[in-house]
Amino acid sequence: MYIVQVLVNGILLGGIYAGIGLGMSLILGIVKLTNLAHGEYIIMGAFLSSILTTALGIDPLLTLFVSVPTMFFFGYALQRVLINHGMKRGAEPALLVTFGISIILKDGMLMLFTPDARHVATSYSNSVVTVAGIDISLLNIILLIVCAVFIFVLKRFLEKTDIGRAIRATADDTEAAQLSGINVAHTFAIAMGIATAASAVAGTCVSMKWTFYPTSGGEYLLIAFVVVVISGLGDICGTLLAGVMFGLMQVIGGASYGRLISYIFLIVILVFNPRELMGRFLRDRRERSLSKKEVKADE
């Protein structure tokens, strides 16, 4: 029973980790940019959620209707006005631009909100549902659903819309995308907008689950890196699975050894399967199913 309890807790926690890694995975996969400000975007999302919840007296999840579009436009503008110019000069200047943005955002939040820790509490924050003798945190279930729904909607958006196709095409071959009439600067900005919107979702989850403060962005940047390494660049479903694996390692290790075991797990993956464990697994499975279909068609 204990093992089942640990598994359930790990899977539920993994949903939030997937949300934390999603924006980073998108930007690395599409724009080929290591966004060092990703952690600060998440904390901005958390503060937005906290402010709106207090001001409007609504459930923090409802603040997503404001914070997601706000963060989208913030990310779009940053990419269009600042980062795209850095990228014209190479990968290193763009990396430094995101480092600069990270410092400005961190200090800006310190000035505005003071270094005090914050947390967004709800009526269901400490509620527990018992199913077949297993205690499940209601908050964790809700946050997993929120992250999974966001990931599912984003996946459908990238697969079924022209903007999604343009984003995937640009990620695949920038020059061929330009030759197909795609404005790469605009597409990169939309991708950054989506990534920062994903950070808003992650930030809301962080604000409801843990305490946060203006300087805690680095902690989430590290988690995002781990999730991206396990999942593979730009693989959205892989991000969810990687988040769950990371969550499981955290729960298995407990409060004392959770982080240690997670990072040992990361090293094991890097040593034995540097080609992005989850991404490769999913790609192989997809290709196998496609070739099966082709064989059937040939028959």
Add this chain to the structure above:
Amino acid sequence: MSSTLLQFDNVSVKYGDFTAVSDVTMSFFEGSIIGLIGTNGAGKTSLMNAAMGLTPISSGKVSIAGEDITKVPVEKKLDYGMCLVPQGGHCFNRMSVQDNLLVGGISSKAKHGRDAKSMRSDNLEKVYDLFPILKEKANVPAGSLSGGQRQMVAIGRALMSSPKIILFDELSLGLAPVVVKDIYATIKKINETERTTIILIEQDTNRVLSMTDYAYIMLKGKVALEGDSDSLDPEEVKKAYFGI
């Protein structure tokens, strides 16, 4: 006599101190097939990349139907009906065949607004009629196709924007002769049915001269010889091609 669709006036392209294309003037007539022949390093690809906006033009002018497009960025060239199928096709390997084709129609959708949806599905059907194998493999990732099939995807993607002129850069590169023959037959068909102007950039002199109306032979960044393909003297072609 057809009117000039694409015109290069004294176009030069430089990479630092190296001059890849020097003072080239060319005219491409509407509805015709024109060959651009030359050895490796003759400046063919540099010239076409510059015309598309992928490489900056050092001096000179590129115009389409009389309109100056020298400074128009690469992604806006499709709005003027100009399209390049680059060397190797450059498919979006992780995307399905159908998605690759649909990407080719995104710019025309933005341009034609409400009619775009039907126009895009019409174009998609036309591409599938030209290359039935692509319909069979519509949901297969383009990266898993053969070289010839990937070229078909690249050509189909170009056709999705209903271009007035298509530049094909070394289509035959790395393909089996029988596949090349089929692809060239399809290009001829596109030219005849759609009246699309075709520019073939190739190293294979005989193949290009046999299927084009007019040909330019480039050597060391300059036009060494030009004329109607059927009236060019093989000896002169050989001299111009090798610079002997």
